[in-house]
Amino acid sequence: MSILKIKINPDSGLRRKSQDLDKQDLRHDGFQELIGDMAETMIAKDGIGLAAPQVGENIRLIVVNTKDGVLPMINPVISSKSLAKEWDEEGCLSVPNTFGQVKRHKKIRCKFISAEGEAKRIEAKGLLARVIQHEIDHLDGILFIDKAKDIHEAHEL
Ligand SMILES: [Zn+2]
Numbered sequence: 434m435s436i437l438k439i440k441i442n443p444d445s446g447l448r449r450k451s452q453d454l455d456k457q458d459l460r461h462d463g464f465q466e467l468i469g470d471m472a473e474t475m476i477a478k479d480g481i482g483l484a485a486p487q488v489g490e491n492i493r494l495i496v497v498n499t500k501d502g503v504l505p506m507i508n509p510v511i512s513s514k515s516l517a518k519e520w521d522e523e524g525c526l527s528v529p530n531t532f533g534q535v536k537r538h539k540k541i542r543c544k545f546i547s548a549e550g551e552a553k554r555i556e557a558k559g560l561l562a563r564v565i566q567h568e569i570d571h572l573d574g575i576l577f578i579d580k581a582k583d584i585h586e587a588h589e590l
Pocket residue numbers: 524525526527567571
């Protein structure tokens with residue numbers, strides 16, 4: 434496995450709408466390797482989520498860090514969401530040293546395909562719900578700075 438290079442804003446690939454994957458794509462050797470590399474890259478960079486366009490692949494694949502480990506999600510779609518939203522601080526590996534407050538749905542249900550090609554559902558709240566919403570935005574070419582308020586740079590200690 435290897436650490437992938439992260440695309441940094443501004444980069445046209447970060448602004449493109451990514452393509453859905455089909456079952457055949459999953460069987461491709463390079464695809465399972467990409468999932469492993471994305472997981473390794475996310476952990477090495479202290480991220481809690483990573484979307485394929487951030488590593489130069491405009492396909493609908495994200496990895497998120499959950500309490501049970503790294504969860505790869507293929508073709509993720511939010512199927513329902515709470516009316517309640519909340520503000521919280523976000524950052525992004527593609528927008529270094531920048532943070533801002535973003536309003537997200539508190540709770541979501543999401544459909545996706547697992548790395549093994551199975552149809553799955555997840556219910557997420559709080560931070561995990563936030564991360565999934567942030568990563569799905571990447572698949573649509575949206576960055577958190579498009580929605581954030583109080584955007585500020587990190588303060589070095
Ligand atoms: Zn991001």
